[in-house]
Amino acid sequence: MNVLFSTLLLVSLTAMLIFAPAEAFPTMIAGVQSAITLSLKLLAIYAVWLSALKMMQATGLDKKLSRLLRPVIKRLFKGESEDAYDNISVNLSANMLGMGGVATPAGIRAMTAMQDGSPKATHNMILLIVINATSIQLVPATVIALRAAAGSADASNIFFPTLIATSVSTFSGMIICKVLSLKKDKRSDKNGALALRFEHKKSDFCKYISKMRRAK
């Protein structure tokens, strides 16, 4: 982001220096001004939406949704620990509801539960990233609210197109990930696979031990 920001600024400022040097500074100030206006608008939107989310958390509705997702998640992410499944289901259900604040910490915890100790991300970890990065939000609340604030005749009529578009991107992501992981598995040698399996068993064992200790 740093590189991108600097390049963009440098390129545009150089262009402005040549074509309209007097405009450069006022343009930057105007930019921050519109940032402030937008932030105030977002503040209003978040205040309403976050309170609805608070209600969902307090009533346990979010947990119920994550339990619904559980069987699907077990199919998708094969061979992970219970702890990982818990965090993945919280992560995905929170994301569906647009609760980024809840989804992110759960996602980080799921990742640490799934890692196998090597510097390369496992197939399941990549799958979780792709699912998150292609957005599985059910209600694009911020966008709908922005449209409503701008005086749209029917602010939520983008609901179905968005839902279909995001399903297309998420499902194609899942399929591509699965295909790629199958291919890579074939290529990897037997010893590597065996060692990996052994590592899995070992980490399962370690988790079991630590769970026993905690239980005491």
Next chain:
Amino acid sequence: MSVFILPAFLIFLIIFSLVKRVKVYDCFLGGAKDSLSLVKSIFPYVAAIFVCIELFRASGAADKLADLLAKPLSFLGIPKEITQLMMLVPLSGGGAIALLEDIIARYGVDSYIARCAACVSGASETVFYISAVYLSACKAKKLGYAIPVSLFCTLLGTVTACLLCKFM
């Protein structure tokens, strides 16, 4: 039909909360409080990206780049105005919202371009941010095919959104 979804959902939520004996008023207070800190944490990003966008556009560089990309993308049915948004969405969520706001103000909220832009930003995520943050606590730093696959699928979603907005 879709006009009813949000209000109906809220009514259901409030009734459900009353049944479960959750304090609705307290929830609202908590939400409003959280929104303040959330906006505070995203404001720097919004400000930075706004300065960047304003300069990028005022200098005329944005038009040039969008022109360059517009031709190949128009084959896929993506209008030229959406190209800028498409480039920004994987980088910054706040920036994408900022640009969406700008597009709405320019083309009118119910125009095809603005609806298309709304779908595109509603159906995509900040790919780079997510992969950086999610792996922040892990030893594993090599992402493999995660980012190219995510970007490609986001493009697929964008094409779908542009197509659907023509009919729906």
